[in-house]
Amino acid sequence: MSIRFVHTADLQIGMTATGSGTMASALRAARIQSLARILSLARERNADFIIIAGDLFEGNDVSRELVRRTASVLQSSSVPVYIIAGNHDHAGPESVYRSNEFNPGSHVEVLLEHSPYVLESLDLTLYPSSCLESRSEHSPLSCIRKEGATGFHVAVAHGSWTGGPRLQANDYPLSTEELEGLGMDYVALGHWHSTFPDPDDEPTSVFYYSGTPEPTGFGERDSGNVLLVELDQGSRKVEKIPVARYKFLDLDVKVNDETSVGYLARTLEALESPDTTLVRIRLRGVASLSVQEAIYEMIETEESRFALVRIDDSAMLVSPGETDFAQFAPGGIASVTFRLLEQCDGIDPRLRSRALDLAYRFFKA
Numbered sequence: 001m002s003i004r005f006v007h008t009a010d011l012q013i014g015m016t017a018t019g020s021g022t023m024a025s026a027l028r029a030a031r032i033q034s035l036a037r038i039l040s041l042a043r044e045r046n047a048d049f050i051i052i053a054g055d056l057f058e059g060n061d062v063s064r065e066l067v068r069r070t071a072s073v074l075q076s077s078s079v080p081v082y083i084i085a086g087n088h089d090h091a092g093p094e095s096v097y098r099s100n101e102f103n104p105g106s107h108v109e110v111l112l113e114h115s116p117y118v119l120e121s122l123d124l125t126l127y128p129s130s131c132l133e134s135r136s137e138h139s140p141l142s143c144i145r146k147e148g149a150t151g152f153h154v155a156v157a158h159g160s161w162t163g164g165p166r167l168q169a170n171d172y173p174l175s176t177e178e179l180e181g182l183g184m185d186y187v188a189l190g191h192w193h194s195t196f197p198d199p200d201d202e203p204t205s206v207f208y209y210s211g212t213p214e215p216t217g218f219g220e221r222d223s224g225n226v227l228l229v230e231l232d233q234g235s236r237k238v239e240k241i242p243v244a245r246y247k248f249l250d251l252d253v254k255v256n257d258e259t260s261v262g263y264l265a266r267t268l269e270a271l272e273s274p275d276t277t278l279v280r281i282r283l284r285g286v287a288s289l290s291v292q293e294a295i296y297e298m299i300e301t302e303e304s305r306f307a308l309v310r311i312d313d314s315a316m317l318v319s320p321g322e323t324d325f326a327q328f329a330p331g332g333i334a335s336v337t338f339r340l341l342e343q344c345d346g347i348d349p350r351l352r353s354r355a356l357d358l359a360y361r362f363f364k365a
């Protein structure tokens, strides 16, 4: 006998996405739409059930209307769903899961108690560890004890793996030793927004973060996936399936001369699905004033094809080149101003760069 399930987490329905400007409302809608998409995927792939490993909601205070809508999406599922509370939607007295508006139907179980949940028809025991508050220094795995030697055993927890980059001590830490010591067939984790480890690179891991199915912002290494897990007697197969609607992409561009403009233009041109791609262009290096201007003009013409374009030029400095000077009369006020700013010692290079940029715009206008 084998079992198959979809593992997801961190949908964070109700996230405001206010940092994404004009895209905010589309990004908000995409989060609840991703839930509907996951339910369909589970049906198509003949999953026995779905696990949501915490943070289905952005918080316990999300609007009651949104709670009702989310519950009605879950109601439509033809596949059973098992949910634990994460740190955002924790299981405290004010938990969104205890509200009157959350009525997803009897095929959806929110496992707020720290006690094993047996699914006899699948010969499976789930070990849920819902977060009881938003922060804790205790491991979410400490409440889990395997019961019985036969059948399938799957733990579901929400926290931060301690083998990763430095983290806060009160972020529900969980270690490899604990994870491996549980004796589970699989540990479904939530909290990290990127899939980890990648099942293609590490097919034998006993624990995985599914990551969020819909990216929440720039800088996420591998978000936008769900995991399809298949357990057979003694074997485990984990497949990563991309499900995101939107993509957040970082483009790092070193600027030096006119060729940088062409390079960036070609890079933007080559991107697939620009209407659902949010791009952050990070410029670095030293550019002449005219190259900087050409870059901004080029981005401006490309911008409308994309869902969003954001420019981060905090690591780029401008310094006038010969072509910049050639635009102005030699010895005229513009040239003199540039040269004075250039020769000014003991000034922060960023400040000088900003002053040159302002002076250039002023004299060009």
Ligand SMILES: [Mn+2]
Pocket (backbone or CB within 6 Å): 054, 055, 086, 087, 088, 158, 190, 191, 192
């Ligand atoms: Mn979380």
